[in-house]
Amino acid sequence: MRAAVIRIMLIRMTKTIQIRLAVPAGIALALVAGTAIASPEDHRSQRAIVVAGAAATDKAALKQAHAVATATDADLKVVKTTAEQLGVIHMLAARDYDVVVTVGVDRSSAVAPVAEKFPRVRFVAAKANGLGAAMSGA
Helix, strand or coil, X not given: CHHXXXXXXXHHHHHHHHHHHHHHHHHHHHHHHHHHHHCCCCCCCCEEEEECHHHHHCHHHHHHHHHHHHXXXXXXXXXXXXHHHHHHHHXXXXXXXXXXXXXXXXXXXXXXXXXXXXXXXXXXXXXXXXXHHHHHHC
16 A cells, blocks of 8 residues: 555656646747747848928828838838837837838937937938938938
8 A cells, every 4th residue: 555655646746747847848839939930031121211390291291201101111100299209210220120211300319319229220311202212222
């Protein structure tokens, strides 16, 4: 009887050890699988257009920005305040955008601090009517 009790205890301990080892292994596997899913195989250039200031309320400028963004497969962000300018520019740089073309964005308060922190991101200032040329040269 004593041997049977010891055997049952060993089986329970073995299962407990297996569970304790399986949980960290499962977590590690989930992290590796999540990383593989999160990283795209083909790294395309990410581009964005940020329209701000007077251009953000100018219908012709917005129409031009939408057309260029569609033609160049760029993301378009329209912001109204200086704080939004800084926030959007920072978000795009943090998300590893390669080029951010700005129209009407205050360079000293929105672009300069971000450009200093993210030197890999290229910031291009453009006018609404020169947006197509800025995107093709970027």
